[in-house]
Amino acid sequence: MKMHDTVTQVTERIRERSHDRRARYEELMERQHSRGVHRGTLACGNLAHGFAACGPADKDRLKLTNSANVGIVSSYNDMLSAHQPFKDFPELIKETARSMGSTAQFAGGVPAMCDGVTQGQPGMELSLFSRDVIAMSTAIALSHNMFDAALYLGICDKIVPGLFIGAARFGHLPALFVPGGPMPSGLPNKEKSRIRQLFAEGKVGRDELLQAESDSYHSPGTCTFYGTANSNQLMIEMMGLHLPGASFVNPNTPLRDALTRYATEQAIRNTEQSGNYRPFYKQITEKAIVNALVGLLASGGSTNHTMHLVAMAAAAGITLTWDDFSDLSSVVPSLTRIYPNGQADINHFQAAGGMAYLIRTLLDAGLVHEDINTVFGQGLADYTKEPFLEDGELIWRDGPSESYDKDVLRPASEPFSATGGLAVVSGNLGRGVIKVSAVEPENRLVEAPVRIFHDQNELKGAFDAGELNRDVITVIRFQGPRANGMPELHKLTPYLGVLQDRGYKVALVTDGRMSGASGKVPAAIHITPEALDGGPLAKLRDGDIVRLDPDNGELTALVDNDEWARRENASADLDHFHHEMGRELFVGLRNMVGGAEEGASAFGTFGDI
Structure with missing residues (x-):
């Protein structure tokens, strides 16, 4: 399918606008890469500190420069539902790496706050700044120069943008983002909104309001409305930094665990040692950024990304402006109805065809770039596939060619609206x-x-x-x-x-x-x-x-x-x-x-x- 003229024009002007700073960024990443396997350059005392806590087998592998070591950066905490599922991911990742003759180390944690908890409270005034703190925390985690690739475990509002900014500054490393998934559906969003308004009018009390909120946010996983957290996942997949179909698989399920194992394997396959070197900086170009923006607009995603995506792009040497948002919004159709843009939640979107169908219809309409470097496969067309477990083995099948629910997800040829949201x-x-x-x-x-x-x-x-x-x-x-x-x-x-x-x-x-x-x-x-x-x-x-x-x-x-x-x-x-x-x-x-x-x-x- 021929690319839409406006998408082509916006992509080209971003490339031209960013030329000098992007060139400086690529030069910096190439210098970092040219130093080779970093732990191979460390003095003996440095390296001994880097693996002192490891078991004998991991120490033996880390002494070698021809085995890959994967750094894990995680937003885990056990208070917040979206981050709690990450508790068991590090051990799963380490076991998988060992099975491939490699190693994985927990490089560092990053703070993860919840705007849902701090909404209207003094703590909310730290929320936006937490993104940059997360980026700096990511840099500290990876600064030990022990790693050949990195897995970024994050999902919510400021966490993914912060991890992305940190990943961009270590862009010579192959990078995969590993989500935790949304919680199962709870109280319908329309009912939750109704009770909130009744409370505002003084017609129901705090007990009724708290019960409604508890029935909505009720288990581990991301909140199911379509806010910044789920917009994060959609955009990361549109850029090819997730495994195909990984964004909206519920936590604590066999498929979720299988995707985490495969992400570890794929990160190791993408290292220089494996001969299939796929560094972050060669993946995230102006085309990938435009894909993220088109996906955001087509899905009616979070306004917070008018700031986050600009900052994320800047970290990779790319200059994005609000005019780019506006011009693309004028031609990108609105294809989803997910609360607050409708009554469905993210699980309903997944059931209607999810990312595989959304990417397929955007590709068919010439609204996104297929020829981007992805962590999996050979381009964005491989993201029209869906993951399944077959006899315990993770496989990908072709995703749906039609939406299963046009009240939630529509083809680009039959949109809810001709323009973005x-x-x-x-x-x-x-x-x-x-x-x-x-x-x-x-x-x-x-x-x-x-x-x-x-x-x-x-x-x-x-x-x-x-x-x-x-x-x-x-x-x-x-x-x-x-x-x-x-x-x-x-x-x-x-x-x-x-x-x-x-x-x-x-x-x-x-x-x-x-x-x-x-x-x-x-x-x-x-x-x-x-x-x-x-x-x-x-x-x-x-x-x-x-x-x-x-x-x-x-x-x-x-x-x-x-x-x-x-x-x-x-x-x-x-x-x-x-x-x-x-x-x-x-x-x-x-x-x-x-x-x-x-x-x-x-x-x-x-x-x-």
Whole structure:
């Protein structure tokens, strides 16, 4: 199938835009590779420290440079459901490596926090920064120069982007990402949302709300709605860094364990010692990044990736902009209906045909690049296959040629919508992004007076007092990465949803984040420049009329130009955002972080590599 002209054009302009920095990145990776097997260059004392805790057989293998040693970097902890399944993976990986005459070592752990736990709490202000901390933790884990390949065990919001950034800086190593899988389906998402809104209105109590939440998030595995965690898995598979079909297999199943074993075997097969050297840096090119972006748009994925994917690409020497998101969104059709864009969850998506069918229909439509280097097979066409156990052996069969449920997953020739679920908005308030895939067309255009808040907790008080019972655009400013770490404002969703259900035209505008599962209320988020950096959002005053029109890419304060030019920016007391719950430790990151459109990264743009 001929590639779509817009996909080709966007890919080519990314390549041209990135030429110099990408060349520097590749030169750096080639230098790292040229040093050879790193543990072979270590002094005897260094190497002895590196395998002191190993058994005799592993020590003997590690003394040799012709056997592969796989580094394991994991986000395991036993408090959070998505990461708990990783507990037993290291031993499984080590046993598999030994069976191939190789070794595996647990190189290091990375922090893994859950936005679901910290939502609306002070800890959420550390969430975005945790991505860069994870990237640095990954670098520390791999800095011992003991490894010929790496397996990255991660799944949730900031963890996979952080692991990816770390993997990119060790891009001379072959890399596979190893997911844990989603939990089985629980309470239907529509019912959960209904009870949340009833609680917001005071019609049910905390006991009923907690029971509903517990019935939704009920077992080990990733949350089943389509937020950032599951968007991560989809994008990693679209780039060919997973085994085909690995993304959405439930944890603690024979198939999940078989995929983990095979990932270990494949990592060893991809090492230089095996003669099939497949380093990360030769896999992740502009074509792989575009594939991830197209998959994100086609599936109505998380808005958080308007920052994460930019930062991930930058780590591999590739410059991605919001214009690339916008231009691809205009031609990539919407192919899924997964909550909050529909009532199905990720398990229903998997049953309807999952990644194998999604990749097949995108390939057939010429919307993704087949000719990328993948960890498995010879290109993306091999990712139209599905894994199965046959007599205890892991095999791949051709995936479905048709969707099993067109209410959940559709072909590109018969989409839910002709365009993707993401729009870039701009005007005299700056630039931002908005996820419209879950917003009904009649609710997208909002022109109304603004009500301004400097803390998300203030909105609840105004809601309870009945002050928002009108057409209103709520503005939550001073929520950007430099101001307070750019927390998600998902706790506001039930209140805004109630107002919309009462028949009011309502929207949110903020320089903070919304949930990766942004829902039915239009939310223009990640407004940049942020208010703290002199962004025009700080010029707004209560009662100003703002027009938000995502279908036409507009976010404008309808204020006389001369008056707008005369206005001074408002200020805010941010001290209460910077202390307690460890927030004082992140002052350096707040001072270093870049803007949302540049990836909100403390690493800059890697322009000096």
